[in-house]
Amino acid sequence: MRVIYFDHSATTPVHPAVANEMYNFLTGDNFGNPSSIYRFGRMAREAIELARGKIARAIGADPNSPTEIVFTSGGTESDNMAIHGAAYTNSNRGNHIISCAVEHHAVLNTVKALGQQGFDITILPVDRYGLVDASDVAKAVTDKTILITIMHANNEVGTIMPIAEIGKLAKERGIIFHVDAVQSFGKVPVNVDELSVDLLTISGHKIYGPKGTGALYIRTGTAWQQTLLHGGAQERLRRAGTENVPGIIGLGKAVELAMENMEKENKRLSNLRDRLIREVTTNFKDVRLTGHPAKRLPNHASFLFEDIEGEELQLKLDAEDIAASTGSACTSGSMEPSHVLMAMGVPPAEAYGSLRLTLGAGNTEEDVDRFLAVLGPAVESLRI
Numbered sequence: 157m158r159v160i161y162f163d164h165s166a167t168t169p170v171h172p173a174v175a176n177e178m179y180n181f182l183t184g185d186n187f188g189n190p191s192s193i194y195r196f197g198r199m200a201r202e203a204i205e206l207a208r209g210k211i212a213r214a215i216g217a218d219p220n221s222p223t224e225i226v227f228t229s230g231g232t233e234s235d236n237m238a239i240h241g242a243a244y245t246n247s248n249r250g251n252h253i254i255s256c257a258v259e260h261h262a263v264l265n266t267v268k269a270l271g272q273q274g275f276d277i278t279i280l281p282v283d284r285y286g287l288v289d290a291s292d293v294a295k296a297v298t299d300k301t302i303l304i305t306i307m308h309a310n311n312e313v314g315t316i317m318p319i320a321e322i323g324k325l326a327k328e329r330g331i332i333f334h335v336d337a338v339q340s341f342g343k344v345p346v347n348v349d350e351l352s353v354d355l356l357t358i359s360g361h362k363i364y365g366p367k368g369t370g371a372l373y374i375r376t377g378t379a380w381q382q383t384l385l386h387g388g389a390q391e392r393l394r395r396a397g398t399e400n401v402p403g404i405i406g407l408g409k410a411v412e413l414a415m416e417n418m419e420k421e422n423k424r425l426s427n428l429r430d431r432l433i434r435e436v437t438t439n440f441k442d443v444r445l446t447g448h449p450a451k452r453l454p455n456h457a458s459f460l461f462e463d464i465e466g467e468e469l470q471l472k473l474d475a476e477d478i479a480a481s482t483g484s485a486c487t488s489g490s491m492e493p494s495h496v497l498m499a500m501g502v503p504p505a506e507a508y509g510s511l512r513l514t515l516g517a518g519n520t521e522e523d524v525d526r527f528l529a530v531l532g533p534a535v536e537s538l539r540i
């Protein structure tokens with residue numbers, strides 16, 4: 157039986173057109189080092205600049221700027237680069253950084269590491285929907301605040317944060333604003349001017365691109381210097397190391413396709429999502445939606461089942477050829493309850509009952525039918 161893949165927030169399959177474009181840069185004469193000035197190098201360089209332009213256009217950045225989009229190895233590196241670079245470049249002006257409790261660990265642990273290096277860190281709370289309050293951000297700002305880093309959409313519960321509001325206040329106070337848009341980019345519009353964002357993180361493998369690819373947007377004029385990788389002058393001194401040419405080509409193609417399909421997919425997937433949410437919360441006892449009921453990603457449905465271990469439910473579904481997730485990555489051996497659900501006020505014992513269904517390109521109404529048919533017996537058998 158075909159496996160139903162309901163875990164697009166974890167990763168996505170590579171789109172065949174993306175793989176095709178990458179293949180061209182893994183074979184034949186397209187192997188040049190983009191720093192070389194002879195033709196092989198120039199071919200690679202041109203392809204990279206084309207990809208850079210596509211990404212810039214997709215987020216409303218300057219498509220002619222050679223420095224606003226920097227290619228990285230993914231969301232984690234972009235987050236680290238953004239936060240570390242902004243903190244150290246501005247440490248002569250202040251040492252205060254604001255973030256929030258439901259960030260991905262790529263942000264949260266970077267900010268915490270800076271806390272150990274002498275920066276003053278404020279981690280803002282969220283409400284029961286996982287929303288950070290823009291007025292809490294405003295209250296937390298001091299004359300030492302140099303950076304605010306808040307995610308656009310949460311990976312575990314799908315909640316979309318009031319980024320434009322926070323961006324406006326950051327801009328008014330001259331504070332650098334970084335946004336992790338790994339989950340939102342390609343699913344909802346992300347425009348760096350409308351959101352008043354200075355630094356923005358995206359990742360390739362959440363949008364049908366290759367794993368290990370991503371980009372960091374750096375608004376022209378932002379006081380930011382690279383602080384992590386020491387090496388060559390690639391990416392205009394912003395990211396040392398020979399470029400991952402096939403990966404960058406693949407990322408560019410994935411972004412192009414995401415922009416073409418976003419509006420249509422947004423509608424289609426939000427209909428499937430709404431049906432999932434409606435049927436799961438009405439047909440089952442002792443289950444509730446997590447995250448915001450309206451301000452959420454179009455492809456994201458997440459639940460808490462009472463008296464059930466999410467991991468066990470995940471395995472039951474897997475046995476029925478359905479790939480879903482609990483929403484939180486746990487290190488094997490140490491099953492910590494999700495920091496996101498805990499920050500939303502879910503008691504630790506209940507936080508284990510989470511199930512996350514994140515839809516994508518291959519999913520259909522029939523997938524939802526089959527999932528709903530399988531979920532009943534699975535839940536019943538686990539609650540005995």
Ligand SMILES: Cc1ncc(COP(=O)(O)O)c(C=O)c1O
Nearest residue numbers: 230231232260262311338339359
């Ligand atoms: C919100 C968010 N930020 C960052 C990352 C890390 O991205 P990458 O896997 O490309 O390093 C993820 C991955 O799940 C994510 O969901």
